[in-house]
Amino acid sequence: MFKYILAIAMMPLLSALPAFSDTNIGLYAGNNSANLSGDAPSRWRYMSKNGLVGGLLLEHKIATDVWLCTSPGFSVKGTKIGVDIPGERDPKDSLSVNINYVSLPLLVKIVTKYPNVFVSAGFDFSWRQNAFYKQIENGGDKVDISDGFDDVNISALFGVGFLFSVGRPLLQIELRYMQGLLNISTFEAMNPEEQLPPQFKTKGVQVSVGLVYPLSR
Numbered sequence: 676m677f678k679y680i681l682a683i684a685m686m687p688l689l690s691a692l693p694a695f696s697d698t699n700i701g702l703y704a705g706n707n708s709a710n711l712s713g714d715a716p717s718r719w720r721y722m723s724k725n726g727l728v729g730g731l732l733l734e735h736k737i738a739t740d741v742w743l744c745t746s747p748g749f750s751v752k753g754t755k756i757g758v759d760i761p762g763e764r765d766p767k768d769s770l771s772v773n774i775n776y777v778s779l780p781l782l783v784k785i786v787t788k789y790p791n792v793f794v795s796a797g798f799d800f801s802w803r804q805n806a807f808y809k810q811i812e813n814g815g816d817k818v819d820i821s822d823g824f825d826d827v828n829i830s831a832l833f834g835v836g837f838l839f840s841v842g843r844p845l846l847q848i849e850l851r852y853m854q855g856l857l858n859i860s861t862f863e864a865m866n867p868e869e870q871l872p873p874q875f876k877t878k879g880v881q882v883s884v885g886l887v888y889p890l891s892r
Contacts, residue, residue: 698891699732704727707880709726723755730749731747743783744784751774777801795833801829803826824861828857845888856876
């Protein structure tokens with residue numbers, strides 16, 4: 676059902692592509708400063724970790740200064756887990772958790788009265804590929820924990836960006852804040868008689884650089 680809803684949402688953008696008019700295509704890459712928010716074991720803290728993002732850019736103009744956009748690609752989310760040590764001010768980095776997604780953001784981009792500045796908002800639909808953790812200090816082997824995370828994640832996103840002309844293509848720099856809307860945990864409570872299952876969501880700040888090429892005839 677989820678895939679059918681997503682296909683219907685994509686139809687206006689895909690149907691516009693054959694005309695090429697007011698359509699842009701490109702590539703992007705960047706960094707995702709990711710984290711989790713929600714339940715954590717006693718004395719543990721979720722902390723930000725960096726991961727790569729990248730993929731395709733596809734935009735179609737639907738009104739004056741308004742673009743319908745998607746950017747299918749990959750994103751690395753997750754968190755660092757720090758442990759509070761008695762007598763120490765800062766938590767000690769213990770584990771690094773990676774959650775790898777294939778993502779499909781759908782958003783609206785509005786160019787402001789300042790021609791090189793735009794704002795954007797929409798939703799990011801992501802499918803988990805795998806998840807693992809490893810110890811930070813010892814650099815131990817990766818431990819697969821994919822079964823602890825739901826297959827699908829949906830996030831709200833809000834962004835601001837800048838456009839620079841480099842000939843016919845445009846250089847696009849964008850900053851996005853992403854907040855997960857779904858509980859992605861499938862972990863069970865350690866003590867089901869006294870505890871509820873843990874719940875957490877993804878969040879993060881993404882910085883990307885893209886090169887956009889107009890397909891206008």
